[in-house]
Amino acid sequence: MSLKELSRTLRIPFNRFFAFRRLRQYHASSRSLEETVDWAMSFGRYGYFTITTLQKRSEILALANAVKSLNPRTILEIGTARGGTLLIWSSLASAKVVSCDLVHREPQKALLEALPPPGSNCRVRLLTGDSHAPEFKQRVAAELGGEKVDFLFIDGDHTVEGVTADYEDYREFVRPGGIIAFHDIVEKQPFETNQVHRFWQVIKKRTDTEEFIDDPDQCGFGIGIVRV
Ligand SMILES: C[S@@+](CC[C@H](N)C(=O)[O-])C[C@H]1O[C@@H](n2cnc3c(N)ncnc32)[C@H](O)[C@@H]1O
Structure with missing residues (x-):
């Protein structure tokens, strides 16, 4: 265990206390979609209980509005990370959000499962594993x-092979009229491994798509949606 992990582990009781107190503040009033997005971006850092998202506000808000217009019952997410986008989806889905990642830290799980607002029937299910593994798809x-x-x-x-495989493997789970969204579609990217834009250039030629891009010259980010 690294020194950073040891320090985080020792602080679990304190961070749990402050993170759940923060969750109660979030749950204290009903939230507009704009407020919910702001909570997702600024919930706070509490070691393993950190909730945040690396998204552009205008882009994720546009996507959240598109999702809201579907009156969603069920949402599937590949890539939980720090639970920021999960916070938004859990405020919109009326029945279930299934969120998948290679890793979910054990202490973090209870906080993420408690995200749906009071009165909501939404349940958060965290599935841990590699989305590309056939048994994970099962x-x-x-x-x-x-x-x-x-x-x-x-x-x-975010590799071109990875995002293509996720699209091919999981699109069958989306109802007609539903939406599939991809993050990091702009061509200029900070990392060589962010290759979603290569997939996006192909898929946008053969499907009904829409793009949410804050600034055409930006480096990184950008959300693309495919209407099924
Ligand atoms: C960009 S982050 C997700 C951010 C999150 N959606 C948000 O904005 O709040 C990408 C996540 O995908 C996960 N990931 C990468 N490859 C994966 C795979 N093959 N299967 C499942 N999760 C994967 C990583 O562990 C990482 O946590």
Whole structure:
């Protein structure tokens, strides 16, 4: 265990206390979508209980509005990370959000599962594993129990092979009229491994798409949606 991990582990009780206190503040009033997005971006850093998202506000708000217009029951997300986008989806889905990642830190899970606002019937299900593994796809299918999702957010493996595989593997779970969204579609990217734009250039030629891009000259970010 690294020194950083040891320090975080020792601070788990304090961070749990402050993170759940912060959650109660978030739950204290009903929130507009704009407020919910702001909470997702600024919930706070509490070691393993940190909730945040690396998104452009205008882009994620535009996506959240598109998702809200579907009156979603069920949402599937690949790429939980620090739970920022999960916070938003859990405020919109009326039945379930399934959020997948290679890793979910054990202490973090209870906080993420408690995200749906008071009065909501939404349940958060965290599935840990590699989205590209056939047995993982079977777990997703079992979790959905035959129900199609209204919205699929693909924000996991950003290599062109990875994002293509996630699209090909999971689009069958989206209902007709639903939406599939991808993050980091702009061509200029800070990392060589962010290759979603290469996938996006291909897919936008053969599907019904829309782009949410804050600034055409920006480096990184950009959200693309495919209407199923
Ligand atoms: C950009 S982050 C997701 C951010 C999050 N959606 C948000 O904005 O709040 C990408 C996440 O995808 C996960 N990931 C990468 N490859 C994956 C794979 N093959 N299967 C599942 N998760 C994966 C990483 O562990 C990471 O936490």
